[in-house]
Amino acid sequence: MNFKFRWDYVTSRWELLAHGLSITIYVSIISMALALLLGLIIALLRMSKVRVISFPAQLYINIFRAIPLFVFLIWLYYGLPIMIGFNFAPITAGILCLSIQYSSWMAEIYRSGIGAIGKGQREAAASLGLTSFQSFVDVIFPQALRIIVPPTGNMFVGMLKDSSLVGIIGVFELVRQAQLAVSQTFRPFEFYTAVAAIYILLTLLLSQGVNYLEQRQQA
Amino acid sequence: MDEKIILQVENLNKYFGDLHVLKNINLQVRQGEHLVIFGPSGSGKSTLLRCMNLLEEPQSGSLYFLGKDYGPKAPKRKFWQKRDGNSVDPLYLRTHIGMVFQQFNLFPHLSALDNVTLALRRNKKMARDAASEKAIKQLKAVGLGDKAQSYPSQLSGGQQQRVAIARALVMEPRLMLFDEPTSALDPELVGEVLAVMRDLAHSGMTMAVVTHEMGFAREVGDHLIFMDEGVIVEEGDPEILSNPNRERTKAFIKAIL
Numbered sequence: 124m125n126f127k128f129r130w131d132y133v134t135s136r137w138e139l140l141a142h143g144l145s146i147t148i149y150v151s152i153i154s155m156a157l158a159l160l161l162g163l164i165i166a167l168l169r170m171s172k173v174r175v176i177s178f179p180a181q182l183y184i185n186i187f188r189a190i191p192l193f194v195f196l197i198w199l200y201y202g203l204p205i206m207i208g209f210n211f212a213p214i215t216a217g218i219l220c221l222s223i224q225y226s227s228w229m230a231e232i233y234r235s236g237i238g239a240i241g242k243g244q245r246e247a248a249a250s251l252g253l254t255s256f257q258s259f260v261d262v263i264f265p266q267a268l269r270i271i272v273p274p275t276g277n278m279f280v281g282m283l284k285d286s287s288l289v290g291i292i293g294v295f296e297l298v299r300q301a302q303l304a305v306s307q308t309f310r311p312f313e314f315y316t317a318v319a320a321i322y323i324l325l326t327l328l329l330s331q332g333v334n335y336l337e338q339r340q341q342a
Numbered sequence: 343m344d345e346k347i348i349l350q351v352e353n354l355n356k357y358f359g360d361l362h363v364l365k366n367i368n369l370q371v372r373q374g375e376h377l378v379i380f381g382p383s384g385s386g387k388s389t390l391l392r393c394m395n396l397l398e399e400p401q402s403g404s405l406y407f408l409g410k411d412y413g414p415k416a417p418k419r420k421f422w423q424k425r426d427g428n429s430v431d432p433l434y435l436r437t438h439i440g441m442v443f444q445q446f447n448l449f450p451h452l453s454a455l456d457n458v459t460l461a462l463r464r465n466k467k468m469a470r471d472a473a474s475e476k477a478i479k480q481l482k483a484v485g486l487g488d489k490a491q492s493y494p495s496q497l498s499g500g501q502q503q504r505v506a507i508a509r510a511l512v513m514e515p516r517l518m519l520f521d522e523p524t525s526a527l528d529p530e531l532v533g534e535v536l537a538v539m540r541d542l543a544h545s546g547m548t549m550a551v552v553t554h555e556m557g558f559a560r561e562v563g564d565h566l567i568f569m570d571e572g573v574i575v576e577e578g579d580p581e582i583l584s585n586p587n588r589e590r591t592k593a594f595i596k597a598i599l
Contacts, residue, residue, distance in 0.1 A: 251460065251461035252435075
């Protein structure tokens with residue numbers, strides 16, 4: 124074996140990776156924010172006692188959490204424009220797919236968190252003359268949040284990694300940029316090692332953030 | 343009697359599916375009166391109490407709060423209609439009827455103080471300072487002035503229930519409902535909660551209490567109701583505890599004493 128690990132190839136093209144990293148972070152944060160919002164709306168609709176409202180939400184969850192992200196991306200970016208004659212920018216299509224898919228998972232996380240809060244809490248809030256909206260905002264949701272935070276942290280980690288898939292529709296995120304660098308240098312091992320290290324670092328940072336949130340809630 | 347009738351129940355019926363849990367209930371609660379409802383479990387006493395603030399919705403009959411019908415026959419306010427003084431909707435009703443639950447149901451994510459101020463701030467739109475001042479007074483009244491910053495998990499069961507009583511009282515209700523307030527407590531903690539309720543009764547608060555504490559019923563109650571299988575079997579003053587007229591009441595009292 125006379126393979127030499129040439130780290131200098133990576134350091135000389137660090138701007139390429141830095142640009143990819145910024146796109147990865149941008150796509151992940153925007154998609155996660157949308158998924159958090161959309162997921163909450165879907166969860167609330169899903170929990171409605173009115174079937175006409177809860178059924179479409181249930182359908183949404185069952186469809187979008189079942190489609191592999193790879194298939195969803197290709198379907199939305201290459202397939203859908205043929206039918207509707209409207210093109211998405213790659214990054215828009217990527218964010219749409221990620222946020223829709225993650226919102227279906229988030230909806231279930233919200234639902235289990237909200238469902239775990241006992242009926243007594245709702246009754247106590249009602250007995251004080253709070254409206255159901257006030258009861259949700261002041262009593263139910265803050266308690267559900269404690270249950271929701273840890274699995275949401277996992278979702279965010281998943282989002283970071285899944286965002287690498289949007290490279291296939293031409294978004295120049297971290298992995299796509301690394302591929303580009305590899306095609307110029309023929310040093311795949313070095314670049315993918317760097318990419319892996321960056322993902323590990325991001326995930327560590329993120330789990331620190333989640334730990335902090337959890338601890339603050341317990342205080 | 344010419345005292346004001348706070349609450350009136352007329353021919354009230356409540357079903358859970360096919361189960362007929364309240365059968366043609368009639369009763370009145372007058373101002374300052376201390377109604378005690380007792381009876382075996384499953385007799386419908388808690389359900390009756392929960393119908394009084396519409397936590398349960400009865401299927402037929404009437405409920406009057408200060409003369410205004412809010413039972414199943416009362417016209418329902420549509421969501422686009424403004425609240426006015428003529429219709430009694432659940433929110434209006436619940437700001438005037440306080441409730442204390444068997445399991446306390448304090449909000450665990452809020453301090454004792456915030457538990458008490460929440461309804462003042464949200465429902466009566468009071469500023470935080472004014473609400474806190476009022477809440478502290480109320481917490482002092484139940485002997486917990488020093489626990490304002492504690493969270494429910496840091497309090498004993500008896501203390502939690504006293505916070506729950508303060509939380510209901512701070513709204514200055516016309517009527518207080520107590521649903522087995524001491525049943526979930528360790529025996530040595532029952533006394534402190536009953537003491538608070540006794541003080542409240544002496545201060546003239548109108549109360550409806552579902553309880554198994556017969557000592558409390560005898561001492562504080564002035565209108566006792568014995569329920570079994572969804573009907574009021576016997577009704578009267580505390581004398582019915584010593585000299586019940588009905589066999590069923592006699593058997594029940596004998597069994598629990």
